[in-house]
Amino acid sequence: MSQSPAFDPSIPVLTEVVTEPVAPAPAPAQEPVAEQLERRATERWTGEEWSVLERRVTERVLQQLQGRVDFVLEQRVRDAMADAMQRTLETFTADLREGLHEALGEIVGQAVAKEIEYLRS
Numbered sequence: 126m127s128q129s130p131a132f133d134p135s136i137p138v139l140t141e142v143v144t145e146p147v148a149p150a151p152a153p154a155q156e157p158v159a160e161q162l163e164r165r166a167t168e169r170w171t172g173e174e175w176s177v178l179e180r181r182v183t184e185r186v187l188q189q190l191q192g193r194v195d196f197v198l199e200q201r202v203r204d205a206m207a208d209a210m211q212r213t214l215e216t217f218t219a220d221l222r223e224g225l226h227e228a229l230g231e232i233v234g235q236a237v238a239k240e241i242e243y244l245r246s
Contacts, residue, residue, distance in 0.1 A: 170178075
């Protein structure tokens with residue numbers, strides 16, 4: 126009942142040598158067209174054109190950095206304010222505690238003196 130499968134000529138047999146296709150040699154490195162055009166265009170620029178480009182690039186960089194600068198500045202101000210508020214709160218709490226301690230001492234002293242005077246009379 127065993128029949129041999131049909132012979133497929135596309136499948137190599139062990140006695141055949143299979144060669145891989147040769148990869149094409151890389152093309153010599155050439156300057157990209159965009160870079161060539163840019164180089165040719167900028168070679169003919171005048172000082173005024175360079176100044177305009179410099180101003181535009183400066184404006185673009187400043188616009189891009191402005192958002193980041195705002196964020197960093199806001200964060201630093203927030204941190205400095207938090208530190209200042211913490212120190213102020215600690216000082217205020219200590220002063221309040223000391224004031225309450227003195228006030229309670231005076232109140233208790235006066236109450237004791239009145240009670241003793243009342244008991245004497």
